[in-house]
Amino acid sequence: MSEGIVGSVVREMRSPMSAGTDPSGERGDVLERVRHAILDGQFMPNQRLVEADLSLQFGVSRSAIRAVLTQLTGEGLVERVANRGARVRAVSLEEAIEISEVRMAVEALCAAKAAERATDEDLAVLREIADAMRRAVADGDVLGYSELNRRLHATVRTASGQHVAESVLERLRGQNVRHQFRLALLPGRAAVSLPQHLEIIEAIRARDPRRAETAMRDHLASVIETLPQVGSS
Amino acid sequence: MSEGIVGSVVREMRSPMSAGTDPSGERGDVLERVRHAILDGQFMPNQRLVEADLSLQFGVSRSAIRAVLTQLTGEGLVERVANRGARVRAVSLEEAIEISEVRMAVEALCAAKAAERATDEDLAVLREIADAMRRAVADGDVLGYSELNRRLHATVRTASGQHVAESVLERLRGQNVRHQFRLALLPGRAAVSLPQHLEIIEAIRARDPRRAETAMRDHLASVIETLPQVGSS
DNA sequence: GGCGCCATGATTGTTGACAAACAATCCGCC
């Protein structure tokens, strides 16, 4: 309990557990719930994850929580040290850049394969996303655009039919959500990325693998270039 | 440890656990030991991994084994189904190809970065590997060549300084060892891959990122092309 | 003779309690 000041300053109170979290509610996977709590920012980076607390909060036994923590550690979302417990892993700016570099390599592969193998339905979805993106930018809807961005990349991944690449990317995305999110909030960012996104979509719809690959590469190169502007956390 | 026949059907006997495996020996990480048992082929693909058996075999409690199994499941080496236990995951030929495709993308990145950032010591190691590879091929030392192959790729990865790529590749390699190994055993394979390996080394030693990247790409494209000849396992 | 049902055995999943490790606090002593 107590135990203060980490990274920037994450208060170390044992989960206040204010109102919500009906203990009986949601028999649904605890793994999912904890993962989302981290991804949604309910659990901040460097925040301690005490097994007993989570056990109460999610209404499951400590062993269940323990298993969840080892799984999330494997996914790179949680950091665990010897006899000192687990905490939400904070990814540095340098690592965020490395992650984006790997993403660039793998998503370029996916874009090329998507251009070859996308179904007509995939292409229709892509067109919808393109239209919605244009609208979101016109309306200044930053959050909506961010969500569309996520959907675009997800659609390209699944359209590629490359399951291994898909899982690798899913993993990397999880570690990077925070940086991704802050990036999307940069003023003027959407204006830069919109044409890149549209070009990716166009290339895939034209079924041109090479063009799709370079479009994706260019887009992520731009992301990497911009990343330093969001600060290290 | 007997227990034969993999391909279609793995007999379902609880590991006979013949002689070895002193229970008191090796206080060393159980995770490592189980992982190596899988990677070294002591545990064959699709072989059941019964918790109680492993518990006895490795001289640790069942909970420890349980934790190890969830971790290895996260690494993609073990497959677990609901209330039916764990088994060594068998990767299909199709998946092996997908894995190699992703490897191609990421290792190309590493090769380029290695060409930029390799230390003089790295370059010296690479030259030694090149020489040893030539000798191994001349002597027909297939196993030695296979090990050198592993070392070459490992050296390129670490020389790249791209930690994220490194961990992704390490993961993928683990899932692919069996196919990799069978590939190395193909007659005449070394004669094909040797010049490719030498070209990778040359390109990095020349500090030419583009050349290193395409050399690595070409090499892995050749691997992917040859993979179907080893059968699906 | 085949089909379905129940008993049995083998394995996994879960729980609770205990031991070990670490951090913080408190006390006496210099």
Added chain:
DNA sequence: GGCGGATTGTTTGTCAACAATCATGGCGCC
């Protein structure tokens, strides 16, 4: 008043026993 060492409290790691689940084999019934 500050420092070293023991003590307390908190949290993780481990263990053994129990409950739940699934597969298997035998038995009766149609």
